[in-house]
Amino acid sequence: MKRRKVASMLGLAVLTTLYERPMHPYEAASVMRSRGKEGDFKIKWGSLYTVVANLEKHGFIEAVENVRDGSRPERTVYRITDSGRAEVRDWVAELLGVPDAEPNRFHMGLSVMAVLGPDGVHQRLGARLDTLVRLIEERVAALAEMRGEVPRLMLVESEYELAMWRAEADWVRALREDLGSGAMPGLEEWRHFAETGEVPGISAFVEPEGG
Secondary structure, eight states: OOOOSSOOHHHHHHHHHHTTSOBOHHHHHHHHHHTTGGGTSOOOHHHHHHHHHHHHHTTSEEEEEEEOOTTSOOEEEEEEOHHHHHHHHHHHHHHHHSOOOOOOHHHHHHHTGGGGHHHHHHHHHHHHHHHHHHHHHHHHHHHHHHBTTBOGGGTHHHHHHHHHHHHHHHHHHHHHHHHHHTOSTTHHHHHHHHHHOOOOOGGGGSOOTTO
16 A cells, blocks of 8 residues: 555545535535545544645645635635645545455454453344444435435445445354354353463364364
């Protein structure tokens, strides 16, 4: 992955929003919220203005005018520069074409789940599954409501996230079933390790041939 001068996803969102037309930061944030982008990252005012300042510092955007709406404070309108257009195209191409090998929080949790023991893991995965089911239901309803109102081009990341949630829910459900039914080998040895910290031989966790 390329080391970028402004690397936050909020920075990318600001650049892609200004790609359309000049805006002041408040308007850009409103556009992002209206398109559901706050589900991808948190739009906080302090962070937004810091990102805008960094984008301007590195020549990706530039101020074009100051505007005032009634008694509200004066606002600076920014536009994307040629350098900013090149940066956002290169950045998006990288995100789409280069798989992200960084482990996420769930991946990390799975790598050290042995300390909870099979019963603790079964219980926590149940809570995760309940949340995934709720998120899936909410996203399906939201997408159904937005279709016809919002172009699919603006919804593909929500479709992708929904597909990932569904795949994760299926995988978590299957793992819980293996834990609950005793199909996973070495459950008693695993419980012993979680209680004592004593590591059993690896053979305890190997599934017998034909199993």
